[in-house]
Amino acid sequence: MVFHDRTDAGRQLARALLKYKGQHPVILALPRGGVPVAAEVASVLDAPLDLVLVRKIGVPNQPELAMGAVTDGKVPAVVRNNDIIELCGISDQSFDSVCREELAEIERRRQRYIRDRPRAEVEGKVAIIVDDGIATGATTLAAIKAVRSRKPRELVLAVPVAPFDSIRRLHSEVDAIVCLDTPRDLGAIGYFYEDFCQVDDEKVIATLKRFPADRPVNTPDSAS
Numbered sequence: 001m002v003f004h005d006r007t008d009a010g011r012q013l014a015r016a017l018l019k020y021k022g023q024h025p026v027i028l029a030l031p032r033g034g035v036p037v038a039a040e041v042a043s044v045l046d047a048p049l050d051l052v053l054v055r056k057i058g059v060p061n062q063p064e065l066a067m068g069a070v071t072d073g074k075v076p077a078v079v080r081n082n083d084i085i086e087l088c089g090i091s092d093q094s095f096d097s098v099c100r101e102e103l104a105e106i107e108r109r110r111q112r113y114i115r116d117r118p119r120a121e122v123e124g125k126v127a128i129i130v131d132d133g134i135a136t137g138a139t140t141l142a143a144i145k146a147v148r149s150r151k152p153r154e155l156v157l158a159v160p161v162a163p164f165d166s167i168r169r170l171h172s173e174v175d176a177i178v179c180l181d182t183p184r185d186l187g188a189i190g191y192f193y194e195d196f197c198q199v200d201d202e203k204v205i206a207t208l209k210r211f212p213a214d215r216p217v218n219t220p221d222s223a224s
Contacts, residue, residue, distance in 0.1 A: 001160075001161070001180060001181040001192065002192055002193070002194060003160055003161075003192060003193050003194070004193075004194050004195060005036075005193060005194065005195040005196075005197075006033065006036040006037045006132050006193070006196075006199070007036055007037075007040055009037050009040075009132065009160035009161075009180075009193070010036060010037040010038065010039060010040025010041055010130075010160075011040045011044070012160065012180060013037060013040070013041055013130070013158055013159070013160055013178065013180060014040050014041045014043070014044035014045065015044070016158075016178050016180060017041060017044075017045060017128065017156075017158055017178055018044070018045070020045060020126055020128065020156070021044070021045045021046065021047075023126045023154075024047070024125070024126070025045060025047050025125065025126040025127065025128050025156070026047060026048055026050065026120045026121070026122055026125050026126070026127050026128070026152075027041050027042040027045065027047045027048065027049045027050070027128050027130060027211075028049075028050055028051065028052045028120070028122075028127055028128065028129050028130065028143075028147060029049060029050070029051055029052070029130050029131070030051075030052055030054055030129070030130070030131040030139065030140075030143055031051055031053070031109060031113065031199075031204050032198075032199040032200070032201070032203070032204050033131065033132040033133075033199050034130050034131035034132050035051075035199060035203065035204050035207050035208075036132075036199060036203065036207065037130055037131065037132050037159075037160065038130035039207045039210070039211060041128065041130055041158065042211045043211075045128075047128075048120045048211065048212065048213045048214065049120070049207070049208065049211035049212075049213065050119055050120035050213040051113060051114065051204075051208075052071065052072075052129060052143045052146055052147060053071060053072035053106045053109055053110055053113075054069055054070070054071040054072070054106075054139050054142050054143045054146065055069065055070055055071075055102035055103075055105055055106055055139070056068075056069050056102070056138065056139045057069055057070060057078075057095065057098050057099050057102055057138075058098065059084065059088050059090065060090075060094060060098065062088075065084060065088075066081055066084065066135070066136050066138040066139065067080070067081050067084045067085050067088065067090055067095065067098075067138075068080045068081050068085070068095065068099070068138055068142075069138045069139040069141065069142035069143075070099050070102050070103060070106070070142060071106070071142045071143060071145070071146035072106045072107075072110060072146070073146055073149070076103060076106075077142050077145040077146045077149070078099060078142070079138050079141045079142040079145065080095070081136065081138045109201075112201055112205070113201070113204055113205060113208060114208075117208065117212075117213065118212070118213050118214040119213055120213035120214070121214075122147065122150040122151070122152050123150055123151045123152065124151070124152070124153050125152055125153055126152065126153060126154045126156065127147050127150070127152035127154070127155050127156065128156045128157075128158050129143055129144065129147060129155070129156070129157050129158065129174075130158050130159065131143075131159050132159070132160065132189060132193075133159055133160060133161045133162060133186075133189035133192065134159050134161075134162035134163070134166050134167075134170075134189075135162075135163070135166070135186060135188070135189060136166065137162075137166035137169055137170055140157065140159075140166075140170060141170065141173060144157065144170070144173045144174060145173075148173075154175045154176070155174045155175050155176075156174060156175060156176045156177070156178065157170060157173075157174045157176070157177045157178070157179075158177075158178040158179070159178075159179050159180075160179070160180050160181065160192070161179065161180065161181040161182075161183070161186070161189060161192045162179050162181075162182060162186070163182065163183060163184065163185070163186040164182040164183065164184050165184070167179055167182050
């Protein structure tokens with residue numbers, strides 16, 4: 001399956017998530033690439049949109065290779081990819097150093113994207129985590145752990161594409177997974193998009209303005 005762009009992927013993903021519309025879910029996007037996908041889901045499900053600030057911890061000199069991931073929070077959730085750490089001979093000091101750099105980037109993004117913006121209430125709700133795709137799953141797992149700590153009633157992972165092995169590993173971490181394509185050999189997420197251009201900060205900020213995290217939900221009671 002090849003998507004035209006993230007908007008197309010989001011619309012297709014939203015159709016697969018329609019059963020959650022009546023449950024008034026909260027949509028949580030992984031920036032930056034997950035935001036335009038999540039915006040389409042939030043639009044179709046008439047749901048508030050918020051962010052999960054998470055960063056991959058890349059191997060020094062090979063930053064695209066994930067040796068872990070870290071999320072925002074009072075106690076940041078850190079996930080270690082021990083297979084990669086051992087394979088590349090990464091010391092604890094080196095891992096911690098890169099982790100601190102990524103936490104600094106998370107703080108930059110928090111100030112840039114969120115500032116005083118109200119955050120979505122997750123406790124007791126159906127929380128749907130959305131990204132534009134999954135590679136190793138380390139970043140996604142960190143996001144899942146961070147959202148799980150906020151005590152949602154149900155936690156759903158929704159992505160357009162992810163390798164079969166990553167989906168299998170993540171299944172026990174969430175209550176449900178919706179994934180449109182699960183190739184055994186992913187290669188790279190961008191291979192599944194005709195247009196996979198980078199999403200910039202301005203796009204994220206503009207999208208968040210369209211979907212306030214505290215937007216009222218259209219319920220029968222509120223309509224009466």
